[in-house]
Amino acid sequence: MRIAFTSAGTSWDAQIDPRFGRTAYLVLYNEETAQLEVYDNSAVQADAHGAGTATAQRIYELHPDVLITGNGPGDTAYKALKNLDMSIYVDAHNLSLQEAYNKFKNKELKAL
Amino acid sequence: MREIIVLSGKGGTGKTSVTAALGVLAAGRAVIADCDVDAANMHLLMQPEVHKEEAFFSGELAEIDPEACINCGKCEEVCHFDAIHQGAEQYEIQPLRCEGCGYCEVVCPTNAISLHARRSGDFFVSTARTGDPMAHARLDAGADNSGKLVAKVKEEARKLANGYQRNLILVDGAPGIGCPVVSSLAGASYVVLVTEPSASGLHDLKRLVEVLKKFRLQAGCIINKADINPDQASAIRDFCKQQDIAMLGEIPYDADFTAAMIQGKTIVETSEKLNQLMEAIIISIQHKINVL
Numbered sequence: 001m002r003i004a005f006t007s008a009g010t011s012w013d014a015q016i017d018p019r020f021g022r023t024a025y026l027v028l029y030n031e032e033t034a035q036l037e038v039y040d041n042s043a044v045q046a047d048a049h050g051a052g053t054a055t056a057q058r059i060y061e062l063h064p065d066v067l068i069t070g071n072g073p074g075d076t077a078y079k080a081l082k083n084l085d086m087s088i089y090v091d092a093h094n095l096s097l098q099e100a101y102n103k104f105k106n107k108e109l110k111a112l
Numbered sequence: 113m114r115e116i117i118v119l120s121g122k123g124g125t126g127k128t129s130v131t132a133a134l135g136v137l138a139a140g141r142a143v144i145a146d147c148d149v150d151a152a153n154m155h156l157l158m159q160p161e162v163h164k165e166e167a168f169f170s171g172e173l174a175e176i177d178p179e180a181c182i183n184c185g186k187c188e189e190v191c192h193f194d195a196i197h198q199g200a201e202q203y204e205i206q207p208l209r210c211e212g213c214g215y216c217e218v219v220c221p222t223n224a225i226s227l228h229a230r231r232s233g234d235f236f237v238s239t240a241r242t243g244d245p246m247a248h249a250r251l252d253a254g255a256d257n258s259g260k261l262v263a264k265v266k267e268e269a270r271k272l273a274n275g276y277q278r279n280l281i282l283v284d285g286a287p288g289i290g291c292p293v294v295s296s297l298a299g300a301s302y303v304v305l306v307t308e309p310s311a312s313g314l315h316d317l318k319r320l321v322e323v324l325k326k327f328r329l330q331a332g333c334i335i336n337k338a339d340i341n342p343d344q345a346s347a348i349r350d351f352c353k354q355q356d357i358a359m360l361g362e363i364p365y366d367a368d369f370t371a372a373m374i375q376g377k378t379i380v381e382t383s384e385k386l387n388q389l390m391e392a393i394i395i396s397i398q399h400k401i402n403v404l
Binding site for chain 2: 018019021022045046047048049051070071072074075090091093110
């Protein structure tokens with residue numbers, strides 16, 4: 001399974017970024033290979049408009065099985081993400097990636 | 113760290129006056145962030161001493177290199193925003209009209225036109241007169257706003273809170289429900305709604321609550337000028353009850369509110385009565401999020 005996080009940093013101890021559209025990084029964990037892949041999202045952060053849909057597009061291209069984020073995507077981005085075969089978990093801000101992943105495994109995260 | 117975002121939906125309900133009053137009562141414990149960057153006014157009440165000032169760039173602006181321009185007029189023909197006209201010597205771009213779309217750059221036969229990052233405001237890191245750190249910004253007149261500047265103010269406020277070991281960020285948000293409001297909500301712990309008993313006050317409050325529901329945010333409500341229209345005030349109370357929004361307090365119409373503003377002070381500094389009311393409101397918020 002491949003799990004994507006909106007992240008303020010690039011490692012397991014980074015905090016989940018509460019923002020969806022303007023998240024600093026998208027970090028992808030591949031459970032099969034046990035590898036973290038880091039995608040810099042600063043290009044989207046610098047956009048004046050349309051950050052939510054631009055990040056949704058990137059998620060679409062990465063096509064993870066699960067997305068773990070903070071406050072969650074807004075309406076427009078959510079409409080696009082619904083078309084993906086992907087579960088979305090929210091309210092994981094104030095957690096590190098590691099903590100959020102553990103909570104996800106223990107089914108303690110809130111599904112959107 | 114907790115973030116309290118003060119919002120109103122409708123403008124002019126007393127949102128900034130309330131935020132500043134909370135800021136004075138929480139002096140020594142908070143970081144203040146003015147995220148109403150279109151019409152920033154928190155600095156009028158907080159009289160901050162600015163330590164760091166930097167230009168904020170957003171979007172793009174076309175520029176003509178006079179050396180390379182051959183005055184063919186193709187740029188004027190294609191501009192959808194009526195931003196390019198023949199000037200005294202050659203074609204000129206009117207910056208307030210230019211949307212930075214880049215069509216002129218594409219059609220220019222001599223590559224005389226290029227797009228540059230547009231300076232659209234200023235960003236500040238300061239100390240408020242309460243002694244608390246403050247992050248704020250000012251968008252230029254007519255400049256294109258976005259959640260981008262608000263995101264920057266909030267990011268700086270978080271850094272300040274970490275640096276100064278404050279566990280509370282007090283955010284003055286923008287009116288409405290658009291991009292700057294949504295951006296100010298990221299990472300929010302609690303939302304304080306300041307409304308007034310008028311048809312538009314309630315209407316705009318309803319729209320805002322719809323947005324808050326989408327992000328599953330908890331909110332409490334303050335009715336300002338609560339006694340000017342008892343029917344509307346009661347409609348607001350009913351709406352809040354139905355939406356599971358706590359009533360944090362009601363502030364009656366008071367000329368002291370305006371008097372405080374004229375002096376550049378907050379309502380808790382000029383009126384004993386309003387001070388007591390705000391203290392009670394702080395206690396209500398405290399019960400909700402256990403921080404102030």
